[in-house]
Amino acid sequence: MVKNLRTKGSKFIDQTSRVSFKFNGTKYFGFKGDTLASALLANNIHLIGRSFKYHRPRGIMTAGSEEPNAIVQINDNTAFTEPNVRATEIEIYEGLKAKSQNCWPSVNFDIGGINNFLSPILPAGFYYKTFMWPASFWLKYEYFIRHSAGLGKSPKLPDPDIYEHKYIHCDVLIIGGGISGIMAAKMSAKRGLNTLLVDENPNIGGSTIFQNSKFYKINNQTSCSWLENEIKEINKFKNLIIKTRTSIAAFHGYNFLLARENLTDHLPANEKKYKVRQRLLKIRAKKVILATGALERPLVFNNNDRPGIMLSSAIKKYADFFGVACGKENILFTNNDTAYETAISLDQKGIKVNAIIDIRENCNSEISKEVEANGIKIYRSSTVVDTYGYKRIKKISVMQLSSDGQSVKGQKLFINCDCLGIAGGWTPAVHLFTQSGGKLEFDEKDQIFVPKIYPSKQISIGSCNGDFELDQIIYKNTKILKEFLEISESEYDNIDVSGASNLNKRNIWLLPSDKILGKTKSFIDYQNDATAKDIKLALREGFRSIEHVKRYTTTGMGTDQGKLGNMHALGIIAETTGVKMSELGTTTFRPPYTPLPFGTIVGRNVGEFFDITRKTPINDWHVKNNAKFENVGQWKRAWYYPVNNESMHDAVQRESKAARESAGILDASTLGKIDIQGTDASEFLNRVYTNSWTKLDIGKCRYGLMLNEDGMVYDDGVTTRLDKNHFIMTTTTGGAANVLAKLEDYLQTEWPELDVYLTSVTDHYATISICGPNSKKIVSKVIPNLDLSEVSLPHMSFKNTIIDNIKCRVMRISFTGEQSYEINIQANYGMSLWEKIMDCGKEFNITPYGTETMHLLRAEKGFIIVGQDTDATLTPIDLQMDWIVSKKKYDFIGKRSLYRSDTMRDDRKQLVGLLTEDPNEVLEEGAQIVANLNQKPIEMLGHVTSSYFSPNLNKSIALAVVRGGKKMLGQKLFIPMENKNINVTIVDPVFLDKENNRLNAQL
Amino acid sequence: MFLINCPFCGEREQSEFKAGGEAHILRPKQPTELSDDEWAEYLFMRKNIKGIQFERWNHSHGCRKWFNVIRDTSNDQIKAVYKMGQKPPAI
């Protein structure tokens, strides 16, 4: 049917290298340099997808990142698939596969299209109104919504691409490589500043680079040839970096910006391999120059969304840049001179323009005269009242506008076309400016928002600053840039510029039709199917704030953030409510400016690089000996050591028995260790722990509990007095960093008078704990010279000693209730010491145990684990640990809070032990505890915090927090589970060896 | 992400620092003498101003020192930075 929509001689497209690609399963050809959109248009394909709500056929509207309709899924069913790709941005490459979204079974026949006929019952807020009630129906609604929604499919396979992050520091960042950006780059680079110029397109030059018109001249050259020369010149600067295919995603405070540099998306699969796909640039710029240009506005009229209806400037770009005619029978519909530029371009290339519909009464610009002289029919004071054609526009109807522009009159005229260009004026792209915190001001004359107050060292130039005419742009840019970059003389000072258009426009936000508004579909947000009617309905229903109207009608909430239609929404709200645009303000533009893949955001931090992994010096031994690991913060800790395919339960039972019956060994190197020195060290400990430290003798250890200022337990651990002014504190594995930070905070800000120095030494030492009735024998083999007698090394004491010429510390402290020794040795020797102990312990069946067994053993003794049995709502009193709270000390962190009326209540949740009626029933940690199963609603008294089957007691044991639990000893309670109720009894939390006989017991 | 001028190290990225809440709240010297209300005032009550706020910051990934910052919370502009124990400068 249509043979050739390619015009000859575009220098931006390599017409000698043909590229094949697939769209919806059919093979097509394009040329190197084409976007998917330009290649499809060259193949006479406009219908790309279906709209979100009504499933109306939609085509390509734009030639850039603002595209609302032409979004596709690429490389479907592969790991490389990506949804919501704008056909106007993706460059074609050999083998590209693209597919329409939001249609089923196909874009040509789409069942959801029935929504279009149902549209009278799908008004704004339909989902909010309908799917509210009854609540039990929500699941059904959700199914319906999810099924009919669907802008693309997310990939199901891990992303195989490589991404990275890069920091850039520059003097000047210029965003946008159009004529303004290029001027800025040249002035900045010439001034000797380190300059970075970014542009989202594959090439710089903006729209001027294809402005080959006799009406626009710079120094007597056409504007495109002048600019080509400028580009040649800036390419020579060594202090200027130009990054194309690079879009700014976010502009944060203090000139910190995020950009996505797209490196391989335009390459065929074999050339992409092993290359970084995208780079997230983290840019800190001393100064930022915004030259982001302007977006052409559509016009809002009845049925303004059919495939074949496009922005006039896009039609021009497809013709001038890509050498593609978007239609064979074109009509342009405009409120300003832009469409006349398009008409001239098309005319020059022999592409037929059937008519121009201009809503203005007259215009006398040279350019319009030229169009008229070329024989193109112009209908003035006229508007399109309707369009026809389902999958492609066929025809329009036109009527005369009344003088106030609010109604139409006269004869209806029909004109055939297969492409309608619409030109509604320009909207400065101020998105990044507002993201940075900039404040806008409304320009009544041009009906645009322009930058007014800059929050950082930045400036907007060119059309994003509201300057649209070539001469105005160049003269004003020169002046602004000289001041901003502190330049006294510039080569642009005496430049000669001529332009021919006349930017007078007639602004009508919503164009009238011969039909009443209720019978029209005048789209404002194409992607979300929000119409003028929806906005008026929202206003009638009482919505006033622009932010509320936006959410209710979903205007501007698509992946394009409503770049095209937001201004019309504002305009219609302003007109309807009588509030001035300037007072209405705009909605907030949030980052990212264009969608950003997750892969780019995470960069290299995937898989094993997702987070830092901390391993103990003995880690390799655990790995070799088949340990299963658990993560404790960033640490990898041995969890249990299964032998011969043992289950976790069996392994833990075996390890636990071995530790109590003979000897167990634990890698405790992850415990936090803080070295505390200074003449006030003991006074400092007095203030941070609940118990007293002044009288602790040198060589002794003491358990301490640390509170928050609110009286709640924060951390615990054993601290040892190494010398008069020297202590070593241990903290929980997970709490180490926070405890150090907290202690530093008090030391620096509350008690600067104290002479105390804190150093983290967690990684400096390997810590090995040997416990059990045979532990003493083993340690005496490992360190034969050390006197292990009760007099020399009693429980809670320490000795400096030497093992194989290496200095180490031996502490007699116990977290299991067994006789235990903890040896701290310089980390590098940790592994050899561990192996030596294993060797010495062989005859006693020394058994390595992991964190699970450690937890079980301490639970048998009723020892708490901060963070498991506590959750920042429990005081030491709640934990039945009154014995560790000094009554004599005047003050310590959290003391006052223990006497608040709330912390003194006796019905607080308190730590207790639980025994199940059936000794084999092991409770679930987190299970709720109740007293009365028949009560409604049932009252929850507390929950299980730790639960195990104890092999040493041969029954199930648990720790729990229960409201008023201290006074409930012996009381029977219930744990309701999904399929049964478990009977439990409250008991003392110490299950084993209440007399602490085992601490000294030996075999 | 803003830049903070650590009084000990100089200008660094915000990500190197931790915010520590409102500045110039002295821990009472004699907590036991305070009523529940007075203690609660110290413990829980913090200002959350849109505008000029006095804050504590810690150079947690740097010198580990605490210091004070005067920040306009409406636009993140830092008006002054000064050491612990010093009086806030006039702004």
Ligand SMILES: [Zn+2]
């Ligand atoms: Zn510092």
